[in-house]
Amino acid sequence: MHAIISHPLFAPVLITLALIAAVPLVAGYLSLVERKVLADFQVRLGPMRVGPHGFLQPIADAVKLLIKEDIIPSDSDKAIFWFAPCVSTCAALTAFSVLPFARNIAVADVNVGLLVVSSMSSVGILGIILGGWSSNSHYSLLGALRSAAQLVSYEVALAFALLSGVMAAGTLSMQGIVKAQLEHGVWGVFANYGFMIVPFAVYIIAATAETNRAPFDMPEAESELVAGFHTEYSGFRFALYFLAEYANVFVVAAVAVTLFLGGWLRPFPGVSWLAVPLNYGFPAVLLGGSGLLTLTLVRKLKDPLQQKVLVFLAVTLAILGAVFLVPAVNGAVAGLFWFLFKVSCLIYVQIWFRGTFPRFRYDQLMNIGWKIAIPVGMAAVLINALLGMISRA
């Protein structure tokens, strides 16, 4: 037993298995969060039927997708149609392997971690293009073409934004970037006299375009292209595309957090007296408080089974909050908590974008990419290089 635990591959394999198990669940619940938050923006209730306040909706959706008939269009390129969603999903999952979830929680700390993430996102595009082409449908092909053009354009702006972040950190390793921010004492976004906010903004815009999300969701614009590149997909294969999309949303948020928002560091990593209120108090109040607030909803429900599910949820949240008060556990999970908390905030911002901005026209999209995002990204690299030299001189 000890030989297994002390094996160098034990932790990576364990984390990989945990990730593969967790990502579909997280993706499903991200879709529920998205629907609920959008519903809130639009003064609706969102899904309410399955479970209390729609809490079990993702599970119902997943079961529905898995038992649905799997339709393959008769004139499609069957082999490519079959494996294109797998390309997207595998690439999205591979990108998770270099994300630094906490000081000790990462599958691998490669010295080119950031490049691995961007290379995997570019491989993921192939899944979209091939899926759209192999469906042998005009809507799918148009969606795939739009997607390819959009991703190639915004990848340049994304690379410039990442370059600024890498220059501030001085390394490409994801853990190294977080540790550099710990050494500098400030998050990446506040480095270089606060000028890093510009590449951060460029990154958020380009990353939203890279993940094909509103207001840049031209490849699957439902009012023009039915569903874009996955029009012909149904059942499990559609679920794979869906999984890849939400996994990518998580990955781009995680990269932004790592590069610009301090990764697993707590806010004000240099101020030591804030360690107890921020590492113990904040998670306990957040999770325990949301557990308590959930309890107040129980009485409004009529169905006793739904009441039980909601009580179970509230108790789980409260226990999670209480766990953060145990010093031995806190040391291990505080970093993970901050990482996931920041990622959730950024994902919320992305949903916010979707609820706020109308979809761009295609020429507007290209104008933003080539005439605004790329020049601003280039200028940010030059200015950040100068500021970095001044601040270190």
Next chain:
Amino acid sequence: MLIDTVLFYIFAAMVLSGAIFTITRRSAVHSAISLICSLLGVAGLFLLQRAEFLFAVQIVLYVGGIMVLFLFVIMLVNLDLAAKARQFNRAWAVGIAAVAVVGAEMAWFLYRGRAAFHIAENGGAGLGSAAAGNTEMIADSLFSEYLLPFEIASVLLLVAVVGSVVMAKKRI
């Protein structure tokens, strides 16, 4: 070491089978996918040699950039005619000459063994010690020892970019 050997043969098989399918498939998209498979195999071989930077750049540039553009163009162009045309052209003499030259080169290197390769100074020594600084080492050698070829390549790329803009624009 065993796992390295197994991985080497897997990647080598990817490279070779991908290359063969690239020239034998009738459908242009299938050819492109085979080429992607071959390029991914090369990336894997780079990774086996501990050249992580080259691995990532190979995927970003070739798979993510060039092949995406290839597929983009293939989808825009109607290739039904090309798929029905004769696959192999008749320039047998040129083909046989090229194969003979490449075969002779490979036979020569196999015959001479390791002595035929000129290994750069510090090339072997640096790899083991600086596993963490792979990217920095490439930058150092590019911007000091190989600065002139690097700049020539960048000028070449600039010429290509300017040329493509000139050709694409009707009125400048």
